[in-house]
Structure formats: structure tokens, C-alpha cells
Amino acid sequence: MPVDGRVARGDVTRKLVLRRAVDVASVDGLDGLSLGRLATELELSKSGVFALFGSKEDLQLATVEAAFEIFRSHVVTPSLDVAPGLPRLRAICENWLVYSEKRVFPGGCFFFNVGAEFDARPGRVHDAVASASGSFATFIRSTAAEAVNLGHLDVDAEVLAFELHALGxxxxxxxxxxxxxTPYAVARRAIQAHLAEKP
Structure with a gap:
């Protein structure tokens, strides 16, 4: 069945708006987003952009989701191609540092910034940010536990995961x-020390 041209154009516009939105939010926060601002910056019809998102909160939620997809593609997915346990744990840490250092988002780690913005503000946006951040923390923790279970490390996996997360x-x-x-170089040395193999 042929795709409706308007639907296809809407999908392209939505992706364009969200790519700009994640960059803006990484610097100015999710509260710095507005449909009007994005339409103006991208030279798009304001009415067309407004039609894609029902409200500012809907835009914020879609931005969090889009940012997590980008984060996952740079940090999580490549790590899954690495052998489980310690090799994967090292890959997660390095991928995360590279993602931040290369400024995939101009404001640095998107979730560090918006997490600080919404950590004490209940609501749907807070929950979306907490869920995304929490899923990554869980991924680090489960990989650390796997490394311990495989005999690669002899540590408290939960404490190790917390420390690695804190270093990043x-x-x-x-x-x-x-x-x-410089902070990335220091973090790499600290992570290397934390992930020294079991004698």
C-alpha cells in the first residue's frame, strides 16, 4: 500500500524537529524548548510543527525518547557486540566517555543535564527521564554482576556499578x-583501576 505523502513528510519533519530539540535541551534544558522556537530555527511552518506535538509536555516527552535512542545507539548497542562480563563492562564505560567527549549532544550528556533539571519535579517528564537514566544504570549493574559471576572480578557488583556511573x-x-x-583522561585511569582483573 503506498505511503501517504503527507504522512511521510510529517515523519521527516518530526525527526528534524526532534534532532534539533535534543540539541537545544542538552544546553538550555527541556524547559528551554518551545514549538515556536524550533519552527523558527528550522524555518518550518509553525502550524505544521504545532500539529506534530499536542503540547509542550508532549514535545518534551518525545525529546527524551529521541535522546535515549541516540544515546542507546552510541553507548548501549555497540557494547552488546562485545563479549559478556568484564570486556562488555569496559566497552560500556569507554563508549559512554566517547559519547560525552565527542559532544554527540552539544551540552554534553543529555541525561545528566535534564536529570538535574527534573530530579525534584514530579510528573510525566520526570518519570520519562528517570526511566531512561535508570535503565542505563541497570545495564551497568547487570553487566558488573555478570563480570563477577563469570569470575572476572571479585568485588561488590552494585558498589562497582555505582562508582562507574559516578565517574562517567x-x-x-x-x-x-x-x-x-582532562576529566575524561582522569576518569579513564580511575575506571581502569576499578576494572583490574581478579588476580
Missing amino acids: RAANADSVLTGTT
């Missing part, structure tokens, strides 16, 4: 604030 977040925050890449 600290590297991102310090680098964005200082405009240097």
Missing part, C-alpha cells in the same frame, strides 16, 4: 564546566 557523570560535568577533556 563526573567526567561529563567537569568537562562541560571547564571546557577541557
